[in-house]
Amino acid sequence: MTDDQIRLVHSSFARVFARKGELTERFYHHLFRELPDTRRLFKGDFPAQKEMFASILAATVRGMSDAKSFELLGRGLARSHARFNLNHADLKKAARALQTALSDVMGGALSPEETAAWNEAVAQLMEMLAAPA
Secondary structure (H helix, E strand, C coil): CCHHHHHHHHHHHHHHHCCHHHHHHHHHHHHHHHCHHHHHHCCCCHHHHHHHHHHHHHHHHHHCCCHHHHHHHHHHHHHHHHHHCCCHHHHHHHHHHHHHHHHHHHHHHCCHHHHHHHHHHHHHHHHHHHCCC
């Protein structure tokens, strides 16, 4: 990601995170539509899962300005998700689910440049998840 893209994600994060409940709801809606088999992976306390997702999103944004931190976070996520045997195509669908959720929730609240920066951040994170842990 470029420095400008990182700056755009950072500067818009408060607006996005203020709507984290809607964002996580829409993300899982789109994820289950894109990858119906993943629904079985989420047993137990689903509200806690949504909070964990929001926390990971916040940590990811915080780590973006430091390439090493961002890479370490990506590797950690890759390790924790390895047990799900998600392939590259699955991760592209998960990225699309998050990008679509952002669009649903933020609509016109993000500039086209901010939207592009968020989409790049999501795509880059999913690429890290696809890399061997």
